[in-house]
Amino acid sequence: MRIAIGCDHAGYRLKGVLIDRLHALGHSVTDFGTDGTASVDYPDHAHLVTGAIIAGEADLGVLICGTGIGMSMAANKRPGIRAAAVSETFSARATREHNDANVICIGERVVGPGVAVDILDAFLGASFEGGRHQRRIDKIESLG
Ligand code: RB5
DSSP states (O other), X not given: OEEEEEEOGXXXXXXXXXXXXXXXXXXXXXXXXXXXXXXXXXXXXXXXXXXXXXXXXXXXXXXXXXXXXXXXXXXXXXXXXXXXXXXXXXXHHHHHHTTOOOEEEEETTTSOHHHHHHHHHHHHHOOOOOTHHXXXXXXXXXXX
């Protein structure tokens, strides 16, 4: 798959770990920064990653900040984006299967790199189940 990834300064180290994992799995990765630990604003990188998805240039997105929460809030402002902040594998899988999430948000200050890789694997390994879940997503879209 084509994966867009981005982070702020608090997620920079974990971004490198997850890029390595994505490459090892054979995915095409586009890195939207940030490129170091100097302080930046996470909405800027959420905007870039979600922009790639909206433009059809990426299939899924990965966003990392300190908690994953700010990134998810910013990403979910964008039309067609369903971003989930996740800190364990059950939710990572379920948010693909039930919510058709197209962005996973992870907090580098919340989970260690091993758990983060497992979360990424669970997210990428799951598929949207459709059916009754599509009706609920349609209702989410209608709330906007
Ligand atoms: C940065 O200090 C921190 O606020 C940010 O990475 C994130 O955790 C926000 O949700």
